[in-house]
Amino acid sequence: MAAYSYKALNTESKEMRLARLHPGKGNDQICLDIFHRSLKQPTRRVKTRDTLTKLQKTLPQDRVVKETLDGRYIFDYKGTDITQSSWDHPVEGVDRASYELQEDDYLPGPGYTPEYDALSYTWASELPSAKANVSGSAISGSDFVAEIELGGNLASALNHLRYEDKSRVLWIDAICINQKDAAERNIQVKRMGSIYSFAQRVVVWLGPEGEDSTHALSKLQSIAMQVELTIDNSLHATPGASKPDWYHPFSPSHRDEFDDRTWSSLKSLFNRAWFSRVWVTQEVALANRFAVLHCGAYYLPWLDFRKAIGILRANMYTPEDVKSILDPHVPGIPPSTMRPLSRLLKFVRRRNCQIPHDKVYGILSLASPELSSSIEPKYEEPAARVFIDVSLAQLNLTKRLELLQYCSFAEQYPDTPSWVPNWESGPRTLLFGLRTGHFRQASGQSSAQYSLLSDDTLQVAGISCARVESVGADADGDFDQVFDVIRSWEPEGLGEDNYKPGGLMLDAFLEAVFQGCLKDRFLRAVSWPELSELRQHYIALLSGIDRRAEILKYLKNGVAEAARFFTTKEGYFGVAQRDVSKGDIVCIILGCDMPLLIRPAVELKDTFHLVGICFVPGLLDGESLLGRLPDKWKLQMIFEDGSYVPTYMDTSTGHSQSEDPRLQPLDPNWVKIIRERSQDDPYFLQLFKNTQTNQIMNSDPRLPSALEERGVILENFKLV
Incomplete structure (x- = not known):
């Protein structure tokens, strides 16, 4: 049978390929239809509930509201005591519409097509490769006229994931992108964000059952039923949990659930190749709450998996060697407003890919639209050029040099200057203080x-x-x-x-x-x-x-x-x-x-x-x-609205202010404005606006004159 020959995609109509997986079971021959469909931006439902900030103002002083990974609001008590959380607002009479999701907001609107599941898996495998039969048209059951080679892990996935009594439509990168067409691959890489975001669900395939994987996953699911993980990575007991103390880091009560067998099976599970791959970073981060993880015949919701990782990493009774394996997956990928390029850089450095370009392209859909739109995938360019271009794009966008903090002369990537981070690997030493650098x-x-x-x-x-x-x-x-x-x-x-x-x-x-x-x-x-x-x-x-x-x-x-x-x-x-x-x-x-x-x-x-x-x-x-702070002043970081904010405290009075006491008052033509978080600069919520010119700056307009007044002479450093 002839090898499958790809037909070019229509880029003007935003075409993508999909694979219809025919029914089958066991060792039946894998059969597919490959067809084209247009993928366009769908209309999303609009959430009508209140923001967390607004809702927090309606709560008693000892209560707090957080957003869970699946988008629900959970109400809990402040402090570290073990208390019962709730899905209900603690104040009677508050309209439920102000905090409940009124309808499912995780999928495109009604009638949106195409409907498909997107597969997240690893290419590399020790399993034998296989061939799939491909039909001559997009009509299920038509004659098979070609075949396509499948990697061993992909063949195993399709064998496990196909239904016995009906077909299933999937997007699979190895099949749905013509890997031999560099121009097509460049275009499709930029669309990966949409492909995974608009899928009905993302299906994570870890591989066949083995090394007690079913036992490991069942234990993770049991703890996930007791715990909620919020988008700011705090843990709370699930309302109505039978074991409400399991979320607490000093709780010993789940130790009986996690014996030597469990720890051993968990270590084997997390040593699977999927957990070290770059591309899966964005695949699961862009997935909706219906994402599911499969290992052999066992499956569980991805959000349950994430929750279990969070509680095990936080619990003081989890063995240190297990915590070290969990570390790269905690806290996971944060929401878009809290994932600047620097955070994505740290995340992908610990992951593998076939070519270094994918350290950037593999997370491009997680970067801000402004940044990702300025970077065109070019696999024909050297990786060094890709790393240089992304650094310059970030600098031109934010006017900040935060990426310099991730450079190491000893770990410099070949043919890049020292001011460009090495995306393939980090420095031998990662200063703990860098975690608080921003x-x-x-x-x-x-x-x-x-x-x-x-x-x-x-x-x-x-x-x-x-x-x-x-x-x-x-x-x-x-x-x-x-x-x-x-x-x-x-x-x-x-x-x-x-x-x-x-x-x-x-x-x-x-x-x-x-x-x-x-x-x-x-x-x-x-x-x-x-x-x-x-x-x-x-x-x-x-x-x-x-x-x-x-x-x-x-x-x-x-x-x-x-x-x-x-x-x-x-x-x-x-x-x-x-x-x-x-x-x-x-x-x-x-x-x-x-x-x-x-x-x-x-x-x-x-x-x-x-x-x-x-x-x-x-x-x-x-x-x-600006010189030392006056003796009575101290700089503290106050946690507000999900992040730390710099605050200056007068220790003689206890009064706190956002204004640096070393600076003169703002010129009357300038005012401070508070903005929503920007993905490219999420830790700076304070902007400055000139009321005469309407110019808006993300830097303090007083600094140039303040430096002149102190006699500070700036130097120019040529970094190579």
């Missing part, structure tokens, strides 16, 4: 000043603050070994002297070691320590009293591990990735939230390599641009 104010709310001097040279403006003088040992090994390395980092006079940039040296040392992960700044971070507590333990330690255990329990959050301590001749110290070396320059770059290390390039005069991020007390809150 809550830092190293360059204030400044706009990047940059110019592209050549394909490889990006000129940026900033300030050089210090030069590295000494570098300590790597914080490697188990927690006890990390603790010993930290003791070797202690600078002279640690318990007695002041830190040259300001404050106690011991406080600055502890802030560096813990990379700012302190409850003093993040009030809601209940598992993080207060600086005063750490100071008390460390003073005792310096006087010879053993406080190792008290400090170790906080080091287990991941801070300090795999970092290097460094000092500068200007009196600063901090921690950095292992790339840091003597002579590196600590600088603040406008439009970048964290201090960076740069290194003079040997091969080209007056140019620099970007080494990577660093965490330096005294340079984290705009001090290099």
Whole structure:
């Protein structure tokens, strides 16, 4: 039988291919029809309920409302006590229409066609390949005139997923895209978001049953019945749950459910290839709530699977080796308004694909429409060009240099400049402080000043603050070994002297070691320590009293591990990735939230390599641009509307304000406006508008003059 020959798609009518899978069972021959249909933007139903912010204002002070993964609102109590949640508003008389979904909002409107399921699976497989018969027309039951080769895993999926008594329409990338036509593939890659979003359901295929997978999935489903996971990744007991304490991180009650057999089967399950693949990231993120996961004959809703991962990762009784396997899947892909490109970059670095281009193209549908529309898939281009282009597209869109925080000179991708992140793999050291990087104010709310001097040279403006003088040992090994390395980092006079940039040296040392992960700044971070507590333990330690255990329990959050301590001749110290070396320059770059290390390039005069991020007390809150905060003021991050917001507190009065006390009042022609979250810049909700010109800025218009008043002279750094 001849090999199947693809007919060109009509791009003007937005055609896609679909495969109609014929009925069958067991080892019956796989039979398909392949046909074309137009896929156009459907009309979506409009939700009429209130927003979370509006609804929260109707609740008693001790109550909170959250949105679950399937879009429902759940009402619970604030705090960590185990309490009963509810789907009902706690105040009598509140109109249910204000918080309930009035109708199914997860599918295209009535009568929308085509109707199909989209398959999410892995190509690579040790299973033998197979051939499927393809009919000569789109009429089921017509004569078969061609055949198409299927990978082993795909053949296994179709054998399991076909119905016995009726056909099933599927979208399958290996079949529905002509993989030998580069032009078609470039076009269809940009449509992947629509294909998975408009599907009736996404079907995840993990592979045949094996290694006790059915047992693992049944245990995950049992815990999912007791827990709700919200879009801000908080856990709540399912209303009416028979075991309402299972959501709580310190609850031991589900330990009997998860024995050695269960942990072993879960580790085997998560080691399946599907969990390491790039493309599945967007496939499940774009799926509606009807997505389902299949492994052999067992299946469960994808949302139940997600919930179970969340509770197991949060529970203190889950074995550490299991948590490390779950880590890449927690918190999963957030809603669109909270997934900037930097977050997608971190996510795909841990996943595999056949060619490096797909590290970008595989998440393109998850990026903002503004960004994705500016990037045209070009598989014929080198991967280095793809990585450069996406960095420039992000910079031109946001006028921020946040992607610089994800660069590492030691992990530089071949043929890319140091200012372009390596999408294939991350740095050997991932500073824990980077997790709170977008809550830092190293360059204030400044706009990047940059110019592209050549394909490889990006000129940026900033300030050089210090030069590295000494570098300590790597914080490697188990927690006890990390603790010993930290003791070797202690600078002279640690318990007695002041830190040259300001404050106690011991406080600055502890802030560096813990990379700012302190409850003093993040009030809601209940598992993080207060600086005063750490100071008390460390003073005792310096006087010879053993406080190792008290400090170790906080080091287990991941801070300090795999970092290097460094000092500068200007009196600063901090921690950095292992790339840091003597002579590196600590600088603040406008439009970048964290201090960076740069290194003079040997091969080209007056140019620099970007080494990577660093965490330096005294340079984290705009001090290099605006000076130190007045003594009575403290910068805190207040959790509001699902995110942390920088707030300045007057410690003498307890009064808090959003205004930086180091800045003069706004010019009367400028006003602050609050905006909805932008996917490209989700952590900055504050914009500035000129009432005379209607110009809107995502940076503070006072900064240029404030720098002039302080005599700050900006430098230009040519990064190569």
